[in-house]
Amino acid sequence: MKKEIISDAVIRRLPRYYRQLTELCARGVVRISSQALGQEMNITASQIRQDFSCFGEFGQQGYGYNVEELRAEIGHILGVDNGHHLIMIGVGNLGRALLRNFPFSQTGFSVEAAFDISPTVVGSSINGVPVYGMSELDGFVRSHDVDVVVLTIPQSVAQDTANRLIDLGVRGFWNFTNVELSSPGNDDVKFENIHFADSLLTLSYRIANR
Amino acid sequence: MKKEIISDAVIRRLPRYYRQLTELCARGVVRISSQALGQEMNITASQIRQDFSCFGEFGQQGYGYNVEELRAEIGHILGVDNGHHLIMIGVGNLGRALLRNFPFSQTGFSVEAAFDISPTVVGSSINGVPVYGMSELDGFVRSHDVDVVVLTIPQSVAQDTANRLIDLGVRGFWNFTNVELSSPGNDDVKFENIHFADSLLTLSYRIANR
């Protein structure tokens, strides 16, 4: 396996490959060529082979790729079989929507707990996930493996909460607060920011400039 | 104004500029140079000037950019002052979360109505937005300007619902269904797909390969 620096563009495509391959599996497709896969995904066969070759040799000349095998390989690269643990901070509408509907386990994450300030939800449990008060956060993080924290809290407390968690050793954040979070000088803290507004604005641009 | 093809990379940066400039406005900053803006956003001054120059000349030599003016210009390019109209299909947890918390009006959209199949919500109103039954959808779309439809419905009905709306003339979709929607041979239908799982998987990759 070549261990050079993988470009962000490639990494961003991996989940799409994984998604497509999962669908092909479901359809019962056993093998596929880069050509055929490219057709389905609207990208070139060249790019597919180039992308995969960053991680190893998953195909066979004259045959193509075994769908199930390739899916497993890419899943492995993405870390879906790493058994990552995750907690959620903020159980408002969005937090609840995710707890109820998002397929965390299919993505390789187990949701260990959720935290909120509201006495109305603290002590309850949402889709099997217990909701604790914020005062219990530090203790919980210290005594459990927490790989990723989902931030579904108001903007105003986003960076402070992130800082608190970084101090506790958390190194991954899935951030829905519409604030650009960062941890200057701490390169191994990873943020994945979801900016709903940015997304809608690009759509706005495209329908305005047709 | 140059009217060449604007690359996707540039378009994707526009909302970030807009966001940053909005914040600068709030902070009371009156003028800024490409240099200083680049520092704040962690991109090169060159790129900023290159990006802006796709749309016009918004700066002044020796001075830089007027923050409020530039914000207005970019907002205009993005179409925030176009008065776009939007409806939502599906008022589950995620739909409600968006209706209650997403700043549609700040993004230049007015939410006209929501639609759902559940008798429990039909007839109610969420954050001032009336919820109608699906049977009223066609009539509503025919009698109103609908620029964008937000799809917060189950995967299984996503493409069918989209097709139905495309037939009714809808040309913009903000799609949360985790299905890659498309409208083959209909280039002026625009989809903006939000793939939560893709986002979390890239985070998974980065924490696994540190």
Next chain:
DNA sequence: TAGATTGTTAATCGATTAACAATC
């Protein structure tokens, strides 16, 4: 005016695509 900073042209860098020898 002198200094600062733009808009734009040219140079560089990186990512995508094409081509092809290796091989199943």
Next chain:
DNA sequence: TAGATTGTTAATCGATTAACAATC
């Protein structure tokens, strides 16, 4: 074996960065 298709190297394309003349 012959045909198909990979993995990889080379060519192309596009995007980012650097440089600088224009000018406020």
